[in-house]
Amino acid sequence: MDNSEILDEKVGLTVNGNFLSSDSFKESDHTASDSALYEKFILDIDSYWDELNDRLNVSRMVSDSVVKGMVNAIVEEANEKIALKDLEIAVLNKKLESCNSNVVLVPNSVPITMLNRSSMTESEISDRLKSCESYSSAHGDFKFSDSFSQLRMLSEFQWEDGLQSQVASIVLQDFIRDLQDQYETKLYNQTLSIKALDKKGQDRVSELSTLRGELHAILEELNNHDNFEEWSVSKRKEHFPSKVVQNHMVPSEVEENGIFLMDRSGEFGEHMLDIADLPQLKHMNKEELLAYCKNEMVNMSRRHDSALQEKTEELFRLKRKFLKEMGSSPFRKDKEIEHLRKKLPEFIAKLDEILREFKKPRPMDNHDDELQNFKERIQNLFSENNHMQSLLMKKTNELKYLSAEISDAENQASLHSSMEANYFRQIRKLESDLEDVQMEAKIRDSLCSTILRGFIHECNHTMKDTENEDHSTIEIYTTIFRVVISEVISSMNHAVSQYFEEKVSLGAMALEKEKALKLEMEENQKLKQLASSNSLLAKEKEKLASEAGSAVMLQKKQLDFAKQELDMLRNRIHMQELQISDYVKESTSLNCKLNEALQKICYNELETNKVKENLRDVSDALKEAEKQKAMLLSVLEEKQKKLSSFLQEDREHVKQLETIDTFMSVISKSFEGLERRLTESSNKNGTRLKVLDHQLKLLLQLSKQQEKKCSWYQNILEMRCSDLQKAEAEVDILADEVEVLIGLLGKIYLALDHYSPVLEHYPGVRCSP
Numbered sequence: 008m009d010n011s012e013i014l015d016e017k018v019g020l021t022v023n024g025n026f027l028s029s030d031s032f033k034e035s036d037h038t039a040s041d042s043a044l045y046e047k048f049i050l051d052i053d054s055y056w057d058e059l060n061d062r063l064n065v066s067r068m069v070s071d072s073v074v075k076g077m078v079n080a081i082v083e084e085a086n087e088k089i090a091l092k093d094l095e096i097a098v099l100n101k102k103l104e105s106c107n108s109n110v111v112l113v114p115n116s117v118p119i120t121m122l123n124r125s126s127m128t129e130s131e132i133s134d135r136l137k138s139c140e141s142y143s144s145a146h147g148d149f150k151f152s153d154s155f156s157q158l159r160m161l162s163e164f165q166w167e168d169g170l171q172s173q174v175a176s177i178v179l180q181d182f183i184r185d186l187q188d189q190y191e192t193k194l195y196n197q198t199l200s201i202k203a204l205d206k207k208g209q210d211r212v213s214e215l216s217t218l219r220g221e222l223h224a225i226l227e228e229l230n231n232h233d234n235f236e237e238w239s240v241s242k243r244k245e246h247f248p249s250k251v252v253q254n255h256m257v258p259s260e261v262e263e264n265g266i267f268l269m270d271r272s273g274e275f276g277e278h279m280l281d282i283a284d285l286p287q288l289k290h291m292n293k294e295e296l297l298a299y300c301k302n303e304m305v306n307m308s309r310r311h312d313s314a315l316q317e318k319t320e321e322l323f324r325l326k327r328k329f330l331k332e333m334g335s336s337p338f339r340k341d342k343e344i345e346h347l348r349k350k351l352p353e354f355i356a357k358l359d360e361i362l363r364e365f366k367k368p369r370p371m372d373n374h375d376d377e378l379q380n381f382k383e384r385i386q387n388l389f390s391e392n393n394h395m396q397s398l399l400m401k402k403t404n405e406l407k408y409l410s411a412e413i414s415d416a417e418n419q420a421s422l423h424s425s426m427e428a429n430y431f432r433q434i435r436k437l438e439s440d441l442e443d444v445q446m447e448a449k450i451r452d453s454l455c456s457t458i459l460r461g462f463i464h465e466c467n468h469t470m471k472d473t474e475n476e477d478h479s480t481i482e483i484y485t486t487i488f489r490v491v492i493s494e495v496i497s498s499m500n501h502a503v504s505q506y507f508e509e510k511v512s513l514g515a516m517a518l519e520k521e522k523a524l525k526l527e528m529e530e531n532q533k534l535k536q537l538a539s540s541n542s543l544l545a546k547e548k549e550k551l552a553s554e555a556g557s558a559v560m561l562q563k564k565q566l567d568f569a570k571q572e573l574d575m576l577r578n579r580i581h582m583q584e585l586q587i588s589d590y591v592k593e594s595t596s597l598n599c600k601l602n603e604a605l606q607k608i609c610y611n612e613l614e615t616n617k618v619k620e621n622l623r624d625v626s627d628a629l630k631e632a633e634k635q636k637a638m639l640l641s642v643l644e645e646k647q648k649k650l651s652s653f654l655q656e657d658r659e660h661v662k663q664l665e666t667i668d669t670f671m672s673v674i675s676k677s678f679e680g681l682e683r684r685l686t687e688s689s690n691k692n693g694t695r696l697k698v699l700d701h702q703l704k705l706l707l708q709l710s711k712q713q714e715k716k717c718s719w720y721q722n723i724l725e726m727r728c729s730d731l732q733k734a735e736a737e738v739d740i741l742a743d744e745v746e747v748l749i750g751l752l753g754k755i756y757l758a759l760d761h762y763s764p765v766l767e768h769y770p771g772v773r774c775s776p
Contacts, residue, residue: 050586
């Protein structure tokens with residue numbers, strides 16, 4: 008019976024040897040699974056940051072398109088207005104040349120060509136008509152029929168101008184509708200893209216939460232594994248007496264010791280059989296037999312103690328050798344495992360913080376509000392266009408009424424032609440007075456020209472100063488943008504260099520792990536050779552091996568799963584390298600886009616300055632026209648005073664002239680109303696330009712804020728990458744310690760299985776269960 012028990016224990020040793028070889032593979036696979044999980048987490052974070060960059064690119068493209076559309080609309084409006092003004096000036100110049108050719112003036116007449124033709128408006132035309140009438144009354148060479156034909160031509164020109172303005176308003180309405188449709192389609196596409204990006208972000212957050220659950224499960228497995236070890240050790244202690252557990256520590260390299268124990272146990276069995284077969288015992292009494300048995304038991308105990316001492320010495324010697332090779336103690340390993348257990352909850356807490364940050368509500372742009380603002384602006388523009396169309400209709404009606412009155416005046420002029428001969432004599436008397444007036448007018452013109460030259464010179468100086476200030480501000484903005492771009496590029500280069508260094512370190516770690524795996528494979532081959540020699544004995548202990556095999560299969564599955572995770576980690580590292588290369592390309596493209604945006608902003612500022620200069624020129628021309636109008640009105644008042652003495656002689660003629668004066672005053676009032684409306688429209692255009700300048704400044708501020716956000720996100724990414732690297736290093740250390748502990752456990756089980764038959768023969772142990 009004793010020999011059968013010894014053989015059974017030897018079979019258990021061989022089975023446990025195979026258990027150790029499989030454990031070494033499972034430990035390496037477990038480390039691979041941890042690394043695969045961390046690689047998956049890193050790839051998920053990279054994909055999330057890529058999505059954020061795509062959102063920023065979309066918002067920048069939309070803002071650039073809005074600015075381009077606004078600037079192009081302003082430029083087109085300004086060009087259309089300038090073209091209309093040029094056409095009006097050309098037509099008015101032609102009309103004035105025709106009027107000057109029809110009117111025959113005295114050689115010493117006042118030159119009307121001193122007026123600025125480029126800034127001529129409808130109010131100036133009315134003043135010119137009044138001056139022509141006054142000169143005709145003074146000289147007598149002007150005929151009423153010619154003047155009324157000219158008035159008819161002017162009314163026709165105004166009617167044509169009204170038609171052109173109506174056509175321009177229709178074209179503007181069509182253009183504004185097209186712009187509205189384009190903006191609405193762009194904003195709708197933008198909202199769809201933003202919603203899709205939000206869905207993707209939610210998916211990434213769910214993946215991060217699953218990863219956090221996996222890490223928590225790993226931590227629980229480690230805790231359960233430690234609890235299982237404590238339970239197994241306590242159970243082993245219950246099966247053996249306290250004396251043996253205190254005297255003998257854990258053995259290592261049990262195969263040689265197992266063979267020695269088998270030999271020794273065989274010797275003990277043969278000795279006992281020899282004792283039973285001795286003939287001397289048959290002739291002995293009970294007392295002699297007891298004494299003889301006691302002596303034999305004492306000898307057996309001494310031999311057993313000597314064998315135990317030899318084994319303990321061998322165990323301590325092998326322990327020293329093992330500690331020298333490993334370079335670490337189990338107490339230190341336990342401390343490091345405790346340190347890793349503390350670090351895993353910290354890492355899980357960091358993941359929880361990241362998930363909370365991702366789940367926080369992000370401030371999104373209310374595109375519906377922008378759509379409503381665009382619609383309100385477009386409705387305001389349509390209302391203004393309708394108002395302008397109503398004004399144009401009123402003006403056309405007034406012009407028709409004026410043309411009818413002019414036809415009546417022509418009929419009256421034909422009646423007054425008979426009375427012209429009587430008035431020529433009186434008019435000649437007034438020629439001398441006209442010459443004095445002409446001299447005064449020349450002096451006033453010279454004074455006005457000198458004053459205008461000084462005013463123009465001052466305006467040029469102010470314009471130059473403003474241009475210098477604008478150039479300085481543009482240079483400051485360009486330097487700021489360049490500094491920001493250079494900082495972004497430097498930060499990106501630093502992140503890429505850190506990543507490549509980490510890649511090199513990971514490659515070195517992988518090579519070291521492969522070397523360790525090769526060494527373990529060689530040891531496993533040696534163990535397999537030993538197991539093949541003991542395969543004959545393993546058949547008798549199949550029942551015990553089946554239980555151990557089930558545990559081995561479970562651990563092997565865990566190791567296979569860890570190996571698959573390690574492969575996943577390697578694939579993720581490769582994918583991360585590809586993503587970083589794409590990220591570098593995107594940074595270069597972003598730099599090019601920023602430079603293009605700066606050039607566009609400078610071009611838009613130059614165009615706005617040109618529009619402002621044109622508006623200033625128009626305002627200066629209007630001021631000059633008002634001054635000339637005041638001068639002509641003063642001249643007319645003086646002439647009316649001189650003609651009052653002449654009008655008293657003939658009351659009928661005076662009444663007719665009064666009717667003509669009232670008619671001309673009505674015309675002048677209508678032209679003054681046109682002037683006011685033109686000034687109001689110019690003021691409205693100026694306010695619109697100011698609003699557009701303000702909007703451009705807001706867009707520049709938004710671009711600066713977006714750049715600050717990019718830098719902030721980049722810093723967060725660097726911090727999280729560093730945290731992930733630290734976590735990977737800690738997990739590698741944990742994996743190494745777990746491998747060592749699993750190997751020690753397997754050896755402890757083998758040693759306990761080997762010493763069980765020896766301890767059964769020890770006196771005082773047989774009574775134990």
